[in-house]
Amino acid sequence: MGHISSFFAENCLPNTCYLRLNRYPPCPISSEVFGLMPHTDSDFLTILYQDQVGGLQLVKDKKWITVKPNPDALIINIGDLFQAWSNGIYKSVEHRVITNKQVERFSVAYFCCPSYDTMIESCKEPSIYRKFSFGEFRQQVQHDVRTIGYKVGLPRFLI
Ligand SMILES: O=C(O)CCC(=O)C(=O)O
Numbered sequence: 001m002g003h004i005s006s007f008f009a010e011n012c013l014p015n016t017c018y019l020r021l022n023r024y025p026p027c028p029i030s031s032e033v034f035g036l037m038p039h040t041d042s043d044f045l046t047i048l049y050q051d052q053v054g055g056l057q058l059v060k061d062k063k064w065i066t067v068k069p070n071p072d073a074l075i076i077n078i079g080d081l082f083q084a085w086s087n088g089i090y091k092s093v094e095h096r097v098i099t100n101k102q103v104e105r106f107s108v109a110y111f112c113c114p115s116y117d118t119m120i121e122s123c124k125e126p127s128i129y130r131k132f133s134f135g136e137f138r139q140q141v142q143h144d145v146r147t148i149g150y151k152v153g154l155p156r157f158l159i
Pocket residue numbers: 020022036041048050055056095097106107108109
């Protein structure tokens with residue numbers, strides 16, 4: 001895509017990436033409560049493992065579809081930074097988790113993030129997003145969540 005091939009190796013180092021262990025307890029009112037609200041991940045790529053219970057859904061062709069659990073597979077989700085970096089060619093996938101009435105569910109997510117000072121810019125002109133640092137992006141997301149109650153994300157950086 002016109003970026004140098006060592007970009008990830010140089011910028012997404014073990015000390016800037018992180019692992020999250022998610023536990024979703026059984027929920028008697030599962031039709032009314034999300035395990036995780038619809039969102040996109042604020043990283044480059046997320047490597048996800050879900051157990052056999054299932055519950056992960058993503059948007060495909062404007063519809064929510066269920067990601068069938070597969071014990072032999074990892075799920076790779078594209079995040080917001082990849083979308084900006086590819087100038088919108090690769091889309092950050094919107095996803096959510098629905099709860100289960102009876103069974104507890106676990107998942108493990110590894111978020112591939114660069115350092116806060118890494119500049120995210122598209123390889124293509126005209127770029128649809130202005131250049132920003134990952135730190136600026138995180139700050140903007142946190143500011144929006146605090147002040148308006150939700151993440152706006154990449155649309156804030158459209159030119
Ligand atoms: O539990 C899952 O399957 C998804 C977790 C997730 O989307 C996240 O941690 O950002």
